[in-house]
Amino acid sequence: MARIAIVTGAGQGIGEGIARQLSQDGLTVAVADMNEQNANKVAEAIGNNAKGYYVDVSKKQSVFDLIDQVVADYGQLNVLVNNAGIAKIGTILDVKEEDFDQIMAVNIKGVLFGMQAAATQFKKQGTGGKIISASSIAGHQGFELLGPYSATKFAVRGLTQVAAQELAKDKITVNSYAPGIVLTKMWDQIDAEMAKIYNVPIGETLQKNIDSIALGRGETPADVANLVSFLADPKSDYITGQTIIVDGGIQFV
Ligand SMILES: NC(=O)C1=CN([C@@H]2O[C@H](COP(=O)(O)OP(=O)(O)OC[C@H]3O[C@@H](n4cnc5c(N)ncnc54)[C@H](O)[C@@H]3O)[C@@H](O)[C@H]2O)C=CC1
Numbered sequence: 071m072a073r074i075a076i077v078t079g080a081g082q083g084i085g086e087g088i089a090r091q092l093s094q095d096g097l098t099v100a101v102a103d104m105n106e107q108n109a110n111k112v113a114e115a116i117g118n119n120a121k122g123y124y125v126d127v128s129k130k131q132s133v134f135d136l137i138d139q140v141v142a143d144y145g146q147l148n149v150l151v152n153n154a155g156i157a158k159i160g161t162i163l164d165v166k167e168e169d170f171d172q173i174m175a176v177n178i179k180g181v182l183f184g185m186q187a188a189a190t191q192f193k194k195q196g197t198g199g200k201i202i203s204a205s206s207i208a209g210h211q212g213f214e215l216l217g218p219y220s221a222t223k224f225a226v227r228g229l230t231q232v233a234a235q236e237l238a239k240d241k242i243t244v245n246s247y248a249p250g251i252v253l254t255k256m257w258d259q260i261d262a263e264m265a266k267i268y269n270v271p272i273g274e275t276l277q278k279n280i281d282s283i284a285l286g287r288g289e290t291p292a293d294v295a296n297l298v299s300f301l302a303d304p305k306s307d308y309i310t311g312q313t314i315i316v317d318g319g320i321q322f323v
């Protein structure tokens with residue numbers, strides 16, 4: 071029987087890339103997103119028994135319902151990729167409390183709820199499993215104008231380290247991936263909003279960041295998906311609690 075993976079935020083961007091790669095790796099993929107229409111479109115394009123699901127990762131019940139539904143549909147769960155995330159752009163002095171609460175709810179609570187729901191299911195199955203979450207280079211060094219966002223990505227590393235220690239006895243590994251400058255709608259948004267703040271043309275901030283990449287090009291969702299493919303595979307069974315940078319050479323830690 072094929073292993074079953076859920077990827078959240080898989081209606082576009084990095085999550086879509088991960089869902090496509092895991093399917094190519096032979097896993098059956100539940101494509102989960104708040105944008106259900108996109109999730110269904112991606113699942114249809116992937117084929118291979120993939121199915122689209124609605125989830126709002128900021129709501130605990132929604133995450134637990136997703137996992138129950140996927141297990142009802144496919145019989146088990148083996149991999150959860152907590153990929154869904156949002157960005158908020160602005161100076162620390164301009165952070166609005168409601169924006170702060172929203173980004174914490176999606177980027178941190180979403181990861182926590184995913185860990186709780188997946189680990190509960192893995193323990194019930196007695197099979198072990200893999201939990202893989204989205205951090206960022208902004209989770210290793212704070213990124214100017216992405217204050218609360220950076221805080222959430224540091225938090226993902228913390229949750230990953232603790233969950234890995236607590237869940238190891240159940241043969242559950244917990245790791246994260248830390249991409250750099252990935253050419254998705256999220257960076258279109260970051261570039262457009264930073265353009266306003268820095269008073270520069272659209273595209274300039276993105277290009278400046280791409281110019282800082284040692285390998286000389288912007289990152290693609292497939293670049294991230296190749297790492298997640300490894301973290302979802304039994305080949306990575308002896309790795310846990312790690313947040314692995316995949317940024318083409320921006321940070322060297
Ligand atoms: N694009 C980049 O350069 C980088 C992105 N990341 C992280 O990678 C992950 C994916 O990013 P991108 O694909 O670039 O973003 P994106 O904005 O292109 O896609 C995010 C997806 O998540 C979904 N989503 C948002 N809130 C949700 C919620 N509450 N529940 C369920 N789904 C929700 C959206 O509908 C969308 O389909 C995020 O966690 C992001 O922080 C990390 C480092 C760099």
Ligand SMILES: CC(=O)C(C)=O
Pocket residue numbers: 157206207208213249250251252256260
């Ligand atoms: C969006 C993001 O995580 C960065 C570092 O650009």
